[in-house]
Amino acid sequence: MALKIRPDPRRPSGGYAELSAEAAALPEAEATVSVFDAFSERFLGLDGWQSDRAEFGPYEVVRDGDRARLVIGPEIVNRIEEYAALKLRVNRIEAELSWPDDVVPMPGAARIGGLAVARAEPSEAAGRLTGKLTGKLPEPEAQAEGSAAEPPAETQEKRRSRLPLIGGLAALVLLICGGALAWFLMQPPPLPVVAERPEAEPTPPDPCGPDALAGLGALPFAEGRALMSRCGARVTPQQALATLEAGADAGDADALLLFGEIYDEGANDDPVETEIGLSLTPSASKAAEYYARASAAGSTEATRRLDRLCPELRAAPDTLSRSAAEEYCRP
Incomplete structure (x- = not known):
């Protein structure tokens, strides 16, 4: 071979x-x-x-x-x-x-995270209610002091005839009171009252977690660029490249400018390169191409960088650089 x-x-x-x-x-x-x-x-x-x-x-x-x-x-x-x-x-x-299996793509890191929700514990049971009923028959009226004579026999006979009736009524009252007490004591105890506490609020999702960064390339480039700046090294170079390619395909001026800066060996201070680690082989002709596309999309910074790069392209000995100068540089 x-x-x-x-x-x-x-x-x-x-x-x-x-x-x-x-x-x-x-x-x-x-x-x-x-x-x-x-x-x-x-x-x-x-x-x-x-x-x-x-x-x-x-x-x-x-x-x-x-x-x-x-x-x-x-x-x-x-x-x-x-x-x-x-x-x-x-x-x-x-x-x-x-293609050999030991030549592998640039690796990316992954993190596993999760959410936990605390549950309320039941409180102590309330005390039970107990009670007791009591009853007492009225005492018979005392005989008036100082009576001088015994009542007639007919009157005494009437009094004796009322005693069984009074006794029966008293027994009925006691029976009713005893039944009511027994019924009350046989009732089941009241259920305990449990005081519920509100559940703890769930932990908000991590904006730089794996799930959030997995959809980075589907965001508009301005949002994706802001998320990459916020999350820094937690973004993999593959995720950054996918975001950049999606923005360039959509004609986003900032995405095209950043592509040109990554290809431009003289411009390597963007966080996408310094923190995330995305790098491409330097190519002045490729940088000029992306600067020209970004300038056409309205980027004044891309126009300034292209004007700085054009003298270098015109002086380069290779065909690609000279062709790029003729195609992208202003006369």
Whole structure:
């Protein structure tokens, strides 16, 4: 095989690969790379797989004895699955190969979180109510003191005839009172009263949690940019790139400007690069293309950066830079 591929030994965490060929077959100081998927019969481009040929680069070619080497980055590696049947073209070298499984995309971190809700405990039972009924028959009236004579026999007989009636009534009253007391004592005790406390308010969701960041690419770019600035390193480079690509596809001026800054080697102070770690192989011609698109979308900052980059493009020796200067730079 004229062309070999392996993981970049300087970046073991993934996202970069080293291509090598015989030095005689690759004499140039720079090289461009195109990728063709033999299964889908499509070329890899900046916006995904497409029918037209696209070239990445140029990449610096380094001599190492009888081998010539160059390093490609996430713009290619992150888009290719392991064991994919590909046809790579590096300048004039073409090679058919299966993408090795040890060349992996740039990894992303994931966190697991959850919510917990506290429940109220029942309170102590209230005390039970008890009671007792009592009754007492009235005492018979005392005989008036100082009576001088006994009542007649007929009167005494009437009094004696009333005694059983009075006794029966008293017994009935006692029976009724006893039955009422027994009924009261046989009633079940009252149920305890439980004081309920309100449930604790649920913990608000984490705005930088995995669920929130999973939909980052679907947000309008202004909202996605604000969320990336807020969450910083908790955003993976893959999530940042997806957000950036969605904004560029929608023609968002700020997204196009940021794409140009990432390709521009002289502009690398954005938090997407410094905190999140998204990086692409520097390319002045690609930076000029995105600056020009952002300027056409209304970005004055992109116009200023393009004017700064154009003298460098005109003075560059490679064809891509000079072509970019003719196409994107003002005369």
